[in-house]
Amino acid sequence: MLGYGLIEVPRNLWNASLRGYSLNRAYFKLAKLMSEKAESEEEVEDSLSMVLFADERIKSSRSPELKTMVDTIISKIPVELYQHHRVRARVSNFDGMDVTEKSIISLHRRVIKSLQTHHRTQNAMAGFDRYDIGA
Numbered sequence: 001m002l003g004y005g006l007i008e009v010p011r012n013l014w015n016a017s018l019r020g021y022s023l024n025r026a027y028f029k030l031a032k033l034m035s036e037k038a039e040s041e042e043e044v045e046d047s048l049s050m051v052l053f054a055d056e057r058i059k060s061s062r063s064p065e066l067k068t069m070v071d072t073i074i075s076k077i078p079v080e081l082y083q084h085h086r087v088r089a090r091v092s093n094f095d096g097m098d099v100t101e102k103s104i105i106s107l108h109r110r111v112i113k114s115l116q117t118h119h120r121t122q123n124a125m126a127g128f129d130r131y132d133i134g135a
Helices: 002-017 021-061 064-076 079-087 101-128
Strands: none
Touching: 002 021, 021 064, 021 079, 021 101, 064 101
């Protein structure tokens, strides 16, 4: 750890003194964050489409056990996000997707992961305006 500090501290001081280094670094971080945000929004949209498809498929099959599982997934989705997606829901074609207990469990994991990534990128974007460019 001592060797890291001996090298990294002077390097950070040197880079901070360079013109435009901090600005270029901020541009890079912003571009990376924007692409992560776009990917997370796309993943959330895909996950919600699959949830809506599973919900419709289960309504037609009248399986109460699976319906409670899908309702649990829907309850974990923020209301405004769910309503927004339901209003502009596109006709999704998941012909290969069979709604079973195993597929609902994997869908639940996917929804949780995509929502966590989405919230993380939203908070990072909200905090980026407080990023100190310095130069």
